[in-house]
Amino acid sequence: MVITIALPFIGEDLNLSKTAQGLLISMFFAGYALFQIPGGMLSDKFGFRRVVSVAIIWWSIFTSLTGFIFVYPLFLLVRFVFGLGEACLPGGSYKAIATYFPSKQRGTATGIQSTVNTLGPAVAAIAAAAIIGLYGWRVVFIVMGIPGLLIGIYIWFKFKDNPKDHPKISKEELAELEEDNLQQESHGKKKSDVSLKELFKKPILWQMALIWFFFDITFWGFTSWLPSYLINEKGLSLMDTGIYSALPYLVGTVAIVLGGYISDKMKANRKWVFVPNALAGGVALYFMFQAQSLTAVIIFQCLAAFFMFMAQGGFWALVVDSFSAKIMASGSATVNCFGSIAGFISPFLMGYLIDTSGSYNSSFILMIIALVIAAIIALTISGKTEDGPVNLTSKLGTN
Template sequence: MSGQVNQGFRWKVRHSILSIIWLGWLFSFLDRMVISVSLPFIAQDLNLDATMQGAILSAFFAGYALFQIPGGMLADKFGFRKVMAFAIAWWSIFASLTGMIVSYPIMLICRCLFGIGEGCFPGASWKAISTYFPSKERATATAIQSSVNTLGPAVATLVAAGIIAQYGWRTVFVALGLPGLLIAAAIWYYFKDNPADHPSMTKEELAELEVQPGSNTANTGSSGITFKEFIKKPILWQMVLIWFLFDITFWGFVSWLPSYLMKVREFSLLKTGIVGSIPFFVGTVGTLLGGYLSDRIKGQRKWMFIPNALIAGVFLYLTYTVPSADMAIVYQSVSSFFMFMAMAAFWGLVMDTIPSNIMGSASGTVNFGGQAAGFISPFVMGYLIDVSKGSFDTAFVFLIIAIVASAGVTLTVNQERKDNGAALKA
């Protein structure tokens, strides 16, 4: 009888932790992605060309990329709870301030400061997952968290389009600040850096994590390696480069999609909000399926990443070459599905590779590569669009080259970590 009970699903503290982290990530994407839908209206109000619009998008990533590694190191040193709560409160304030700005230089400064707050969050959140989840569940938990990479832009597109149509672009930013402050309060009062200190933890759940008294993290997945030692391993820099190239495509795809649909495919604002969200909802399915499959081919994740990334590139090409606007949405959706299948496989590799004791610092380093791409990609795309006199074709070629290159670099990864404590070879 007891065996049957153990086999069934039971809600645990780690599931509540993941739910709150998921909400934090969702609002991080809402807060950052509404700028993409708002951009044509901001440009009209502030009299901006495409290059200047790209600079607004890139200003966020300047701060976001800059604080990936410091944010992760702070989480390793002071605990993920304080870092996550402070980060969400900080970026929520600057998200609201975005809607009050009337000057282009101040807009750049505000978006950079907004990015600094968000930059402290990712490494801390991955450390929280590695602390509260046993290694056999971490890839799935990370995939669930990563579903906001697609769901966030989808919801942001719908929410922003509806609010902008009714109240204007400024209102959407002001309104998004309060939910973030509530999530920050939930993290501050509910999370504990050591699971053994959490009042709702059971002995059975603690046993799954192998938590030792006085430890700040679970034993599972930890090792004696330091971050200074880990940065000497080629595998870390391979992952940084893969994520940099992949995110060139990802951030170009999500940042300029609304403008592409309105300017090239001549969709209305409301149609852009509805139809433009479809590729991201499809991508959410791809992310969750990718995480599920990634856990079942552990040790072979790169062979899941490579074909999916290449297929995504093929359908990106079809997106901008097909004459039919409706078929462009279909191809965007297919590309999104395979792109985020690949993303789930990649982060399964990351979570399987990095020991828990340095998860904040090392995962922040990997994510720095992606956010450096987020700084570069929107600006370069804006420049290519201006140079091409409004055509998006060259910009799409830029995205395709990047995702194909990410698959090429993935071929150089030799093997994954075989057990929880061993360092990964390169």
């Protein structure tokens, strides 16, 4: 997330257009999308502990290497390889949640896990602005790579792929997990019996993949260009940009956990956490780019973040509750792969729109349209079945 704060300074240092700056962000997503599904399959095959720890160490190394790049083509290559490593994380992390949490708690657990998308950018915005202001943009990448190395090593030695092997899990918790697994039956067929090949044939997987694609067109556009928008359009200083860029994510931290929690309470109809919040996020974005005063811009950017992160918390609760732990990494990675493709397209496309139009307005319109499309696709997911909540238990059952 640091690169979004550093982007204007990288562009100035390397004499890059907005389109070229956008491509720097997009190249990460090219690698991220390419290895998303293989990364999920690795977690399903070898366990999330090994794959997640190696992924974190990998991208931490390339985070630090970013600070030593002076040539644009090499910068693009490093960003691409960076994305290859990080692609293994999402599927593995969702597999961990599906392994350790019963269905009734997965929405809340996923919401808490997803605060990496809110607290991370909030901390990064302030820390990066402070470090760049003192030492320049290169130092911030070198410094930010170090904690990840320690975290990756910790995960390798402390995490367990099987809850039974974890020293702190209780017998009651193991019994609850076992009972939850027994309840995942419908029409005589368990979700865990479904192969990845069968999963790829099911409409609900591709519905969720398309929802996440269009949602991430907006999310990564918003995340990638917000700091540049505040600096270039609103004339904010570097430190003020860091603080104001952090605010939406601090708001989002509450919203994403709340979205997951509410989704657990609405388990039979989780899509209704996503749909209205996605649309409300689009409305807030519209008022944000129409606003004239800085105060109004900040208020509406925080409202947009609140609704979008609320929607995100509800969406991933639906995903994690829809696949068995056996294929969770591969299934969730497939959905996230489409978001990664959006992450590749959105920053580059928005940079191009800004260059060609001379303003940020067209890019905001793109983000709003994408949110509306995501909400419309979400409406096509069946709400309830004769057996209760929508999930792959009912979708994959034999009739």
